[in-house]
Amino acid sequence: MTARDKIKTLAELAELAATARNEGRKVVLCHGVFDLLHMGHVRHFEAAHSHGDVLIVTLTADRFVNKGPGRPIFPELLRAEMVAALGYIDWVGINHDSSAEPVLNTIMPDVYVKGSDYENPEEDVTGKIVSERDTVERHGGRLVFTKDITFSSSSLINKYLDVYDSPLRDYLEDFRQQGAGAEIAALIEKVKDYRVLLVGDTIIDEYQYVGPLGKSPKENMIATLYREKEIFAGGVIAAANHVANFCREVEVVTVLGENDSYEDLVRASVHPNVKLHILRRPNVPTTRKCRFVDPSYMRKLFEVYHMDDSYYGARIESQVADLVAERAQDCDLTIITDFGHGLLTMPVIDAATRNARFLAVNAQSNSANMGFNLITRYPRADYICIDMPEIRLALGDRVTDVATLASETLPQRVACSRVMITMGSHGCAAWQPEHGVHRIPAFTKTVIDTVGAGDAFLAVTSPLVAAGGRMDHVGFVGNAAGAIKVGIVGHRRSVEKPPLVKFITTLLK
8 A cells, every 4th residue: 555545535534433443443533734744743643553553644734724924835635645654654634624623523533642732722822622622522532642752843844944035034033033922922812802893884795706708709898607606794894803803892883775785694794792783874785896706716807896885964974973982982992994985974083083992094995985085084093004005195105115104204194103004915014103114024925815805904903003012013913814814715714813823823933
């Protein structure tokens, strides 16, 4: 039998495990990434084999490996083959899920073996070892920990393999030397009990997946073939879900249209700790952006807006302003996600700026509001997070360096002492008076979908700024959150705390 012959699907592994148990043999399972196979792994598998008769090893599929840019080094099939080549191991499989629970439920091992670095649940950055133990024991198995020499694959990769370009490698090494990792971990933990209010437009993001057919023979247009569609609750709803993964209570003030409201979708999409305050506009739809996408490489062909962003009237405006004023006073932080579709009028802005304990703002420019929805509409903010084109458009400045825009020009127009400028593949620039401007490089070059990446950056970083975090540390976290988000199609899932902490920890090993 070759190493490749040992690689099986999870369904096949379940049958092999069941057969072994019926024959009175004990099944042992190990699970992990196993990107760079080293002596620590060999000793781990040797110890695991001593706990039973059949040793199965499952590996995390590539798309669920949250270990920073360029990871995994080896694709899943090569990782599986390397592991399968070890004589201690009987069978190998690939887990196409973000956690080990589906594997445990499928294989139902008698013994589940983890390394000693997982023995203390409080030190498990994934936060999953407790649920994995519960799953194993529910099927009559037990969890054991190996105790032998240990190495960190991530540390070895960071130290000996050239996986980062020179500027990022130098930046990460400097950041490690500062010991910033512990401060960042403490900062993320500091906001867990925060109450956060988000104010902004709800946007329904619809993805119509189509295959290009070619030019129509009778018209000057490209024909496409419809395949399927996905519909997501985006805008402020997506931002709220990001925040909800880090903070205890989240409230949302938003407006839906009475026509095509998508209210059921919105309510079904929010996390359990998100409370919605919804007002309704008569005779208009909820804003929906329909993107036609070639799914082969997630290339967006064109989009159609379904919306009415005209003034919604004094009655609803007054209700929104009163609600924002009331809820902002009770929350530790107010985040405004201003997409420029009519919700954030000047009275509503005034209610937020007067009543928020800490105010974070993003004013977005898009195809429907170009030149009208500028950050300079806001008289003050405690934290501004916008992208490079937005700040240049708002300040009417195409050429000045980003450091000057953030530290001098923008604060002269808007009273603000914390500014973050996101720059896509060039990372971000963070400014605060005490530490000046810091530039943080981007952490990934693999981009699947940029929709909502800026909103994720704003949502994850705003509580950290409100908690007093240094802006260079906040920018580091924001870039990590953005790197995770650009790997997610639409709003299929939000940026979660355990994967983000694991991503950051891996970068700094």
